[in-house]
Amino acid sequence: MFLQYFCPKQISMINTLKHILFAIVLITTFFANAQTNFETTSWDLVKEKATKENKLIFVDLYFTGCPPCKEMDEDVFPTKEVSTVLNKYFVSFKSDIFKEDIGKKLSMKYGVSGFPTFVFLNAEGQVIDITSGFHEVEEFTALLATMQENAANNIFKKYNTSLDGNYPDFYVDAYMNNKRQISFETFDAYLKNETNLGAEIPFVIISSLRVGGLYADYIVENAAQLAEDYGRNQVKNTLTTIVLKKINSLEKTKNYSDFNSLLSTIKPIYTDVEWAKYEPLFQKQFTSNKL
Numbered sequence: 001m002f003l004q005y006f007c008p009k010q011i012s013m014i015n016t017l018k019h020i021l022f023a024i025v026l027i028t029t030f031f032a033n034a035q036t037n038f039e040t041t042s043w044d045l046v047k048e049k050a051t052k053e054n055k056l057i058f059v060d061l062y063f064t065g066c067p068p069c070k071e072m073d074e075d076v077f078p079t080k081e082v083s084t085v086l087n088k089y090f091v092s093f094k095s096d097i098f099k100e101d102i103g104k105k106l107s108m109k110y111g112v113s114g115f116p117t118f119v120f121l122n123a124e125g126q127v128i129d130i131t132s133g134f135h136e137v138e139e140f141t142a143l144l145a146t147m148q149e150n151a152a153n154n155i156f157k158k159y160n161t162s163l164d165g166n167y168p169d170f171y172v173d174a175y176m177n178n179k180r181q182i183s184f185e186t187f188d189a190y191l192k193n194e195t196n197l198g199a200e201i202p203f204v205i206i207s208s209l210r211v212g213g214l215y216a217d218y219i220v221e222n223a224a225q226l227a228e229d230y231g232r233n234q235v236k237n238t239l240t241t242i243v244l245k246k247i248n249s250l251e252k253t254k255n256y257s258d259f260n261s262l263l264s265t266i267k268p269i270y271t272d273v274e275w276a277k278y279e280p281l282f283q284k285q286f287t288s289n290k291l
Helices: 008-033 043-053 067-076 080-089 101-110 137-152 169-176 184-191 200-208 213-221 223-230 232-253 256-269 272-290
Strands: 056-062 090-096 117-121 127-132
Touching: 043 056, 043 090, 056 067, 056 101, 056 137, 067 137, 080 090, 080 137, 090 101, 101 117, 101 169, 101 200, 127 137, 127 232, 169 184, 169 200, 184 200, 184 213, 200 213, 200 223, 200 232, 213 223, 213 232, 213 256, 223 232, 223 256, 232 256, 232 272, 256 272
Parallel strands: 056 090
Antiparallel strands: 056 117, 117 127
16 A cells, blocks of 8 residues: 555565565574574583483683684684584583683683683583684584584593592692792692693693693603593694794704604694694794704
8 A cells, every 4th residue: 555655666666675674684583593502501500401401511611802712703603504503412601711710610620721622521521522723614513523423432531520629729720810820840849749640630730831841751752642531632732832842952953853753753643634734834943943
């Protein structure tokens, strides 16, 4: 009835605008629905929900101002490919590691040092794996599939299921109070009394706060077992820092043989894609130092 007051050309324009507005509404609705549902309740309730719904747990540890964290929030988690899988098979939980105690506690538990860090667990708290950094949509969906497969096959890491542990005071202060100016003497006084550096607490201390120095060779020589126990990503990140530190000492002796031997030892911990990125970096660093 309203359209009778317009000429045919005006009516055509109105109909076109209606179609455009309808399309905008559809697109807006699609993206509004394609969102990962992150829980904002307590950690205990997250585990209870995972148990009740027979789902796995996905944890996103981030902090405000972290560029790759923001990229994941804007470009990956809202996509239909990712949100559909996370909402159907996981209870998703995220926590700011500087503002929330549970974020600090989870970071301390797993020796987190890079962000964002993603922890995948079952409802009982067994760790499936831990990874970090920005992931493209395709890469992340493949990762989610791997986490589901590993959980179904009871493939878990060595971390115990409790968030509480007999951590030394300096380690607790580092994560809970952000007091990270710790002397090597403090670290070493604690670690020298540990009979098994591959146990959970010594490992997270070394890999997160005491990388290199006295314990570099232990990490390098036991990288394969540590990766199996605590996650390849954790060990890879530690190895990268160790190698960059070791290059300086190897450069002083001009020991190219030891340098190549070091690279051969650590290479299996990296994927082919990662090695294509890091190996030239190591070579360039060593060569530039030699010159």
